[in-house]
Amino acid sequence: MFFPVKEKLKSGKSGSNRRTRRGKRISVLYLLPSVIGVLLFFVLPFLIVVYYSVVDNPINHEFVFLDNFIMVSHNAAFQQAAKNTMMFSATAVPLAVVLSLLLAMMLESKIPFKSQFRTFFLSPMMVPIASVVLIWQVLFHYNGMMNEVLGWFGVDKIDWLNSSYAQIVIVILFLWKNLGYNMILFMAALSSIPKDILEVAVLESASPYQIFWHIKLRYMSSTILFVTIMSLINSFKVFREIYLLKGDYPYDTMYMLQHFMNNTFGKLDYQKMSAAAIMMAIVMVIIIGILFLTENYFGKDVEG
């Protein structure tokens, strides 16, 4: 509200309108390389993808409207991939948010070796997934350590990577990789909660439970939103882990949307690919929109 007025005053004071205009033009010049690049590599081809998704093939250019979408959504592989991806995101994202918040709270309390713990929790983020995949294969092998440890508790052997348990392995791998990043975000948010409010709450003899639910969570709502979005995006990247573990065609429950895309790339079926990509984009926009609305609703009364 206040800003435009201030700016107007300033430009009026300096008086040199010509100079402002020149500055404006130069600032556009700075923007140009990036804008051209983004247009060329992301925006324009995306429009082409939209176009491809509604024509029958790149040579004929006949408008078929939603046929491609219907075809893709009836494709068994796509259905499987979409279902798996959704299942995975629906379990992994909430877990990632809650567990990383827990880690952040742990590091916020008065424990020794805080900075060391931070380093340890963050280290999986740095390590390339390709490097540790070998050890994961050893850990989750049919005769591997995981089964041995479970065996001590009388659990039968599980073929982790070649059964429906594969999803669990992937969730664990995902959490291992992403918790540190989320934790840092939550730690920053926790430390940015105004101290006086917490002190007042303690003086008014609020229980730690109340402080957590009514103050801390409230102030962190925008961070929770951000962490959720980032975890969601990262959960779509989990193809990487699965590919490195099991290659192009993993066990059914690990077959993700990116596998579908990759294998469609192999066939160069532009229509299918485009329709799938557009559907993904629409779903993403809807999900992010919903998250933003929720955050607006819950966090509107705190300026943070």
Add this chain to the structure above:
Amino acid sequence: MREKTEYNSNNAVALERWNRSVRKKKKIKHTRQLVRITLVTMVAAWFALLFLMPIVLTITNSFMSASEISANYGQVFATTDTGGKVYIAEKVNLKFIPDMVSFSQYITVLFKSPEYLLKFWNSVILVVPIVAFQLLVAAGASFGFTRYRGRIKEIIFFVYIILMLMPYQVTLVPNYLVSDWLNILDTNWAIWLPGIFSPFAVYLLTKYMRRIPASVMEAAQIDGAGEWQIFRKICMPLCKGAMCSIAILIFIDYWNMVEQPLILLSDPEKHPLSVFLSKINAGEIGLAFAVATIYMVPPILVFLYGEDYLVEGITYQGGIKG
């Protein structure tokens, strides 16, 4: 007179008693807190152990000799993956410390089989230009976004944010089409160019630059500095830390890349080590741990050197600071 002292001493006794009870309560509270802290530390330590184990195991296992690895893990990486059911009698021995520390794997990787180093070099060649030029493009763009903000710029910035949030499944198809038209498919340019123009760094740096007080730049302008001088002499030095953080984030992201080379580079010769590692076959499994460890070294060095920058970078990303 006497009464008063009595009253006073009574008072003192009461006070003393009260003090003692407070101290006792405090002591209880103190022990309770101590127990709590110990418990939390133990949980944290347990988590830390879980987090570190895969990394440490990879490193220690790289010091095994080839025969030791094939004896322990041979069945895991057997070419025909039977899910291990064939080997029910056998057990995969997870070794924390090798029986005999040997550098033979490293010697083979470094001196005898050049293909690994070649793939490593591929990774370097793919990643370093992206980090450098994405930062350069982003520096200019975020300066453009920061100076003279207007509605059009805000709309463009919004488009950048949306693009940044899109997963690979969405952006890779457009990238593929453009690379196809420009005839750069199967060359490094197909990875470089979309990487360089990725909106990620622009978004982060703009967010940071907009927190520099406008008065700083205005003061320079009044003193007669041109846009270039403001950019070069004021903006860049102030953003040095942020640039380091962003560089680290970009580096991790691309060092880890798998999707882009798989789709945009059909020639396996050009693949980075991250993709190649998954294709190592059973015969060379001994080498794999050594190669994996070597591949970990650059990001770990970056991490040890720049952990604080990394943390700062993540924090900017969340838009929490400031």
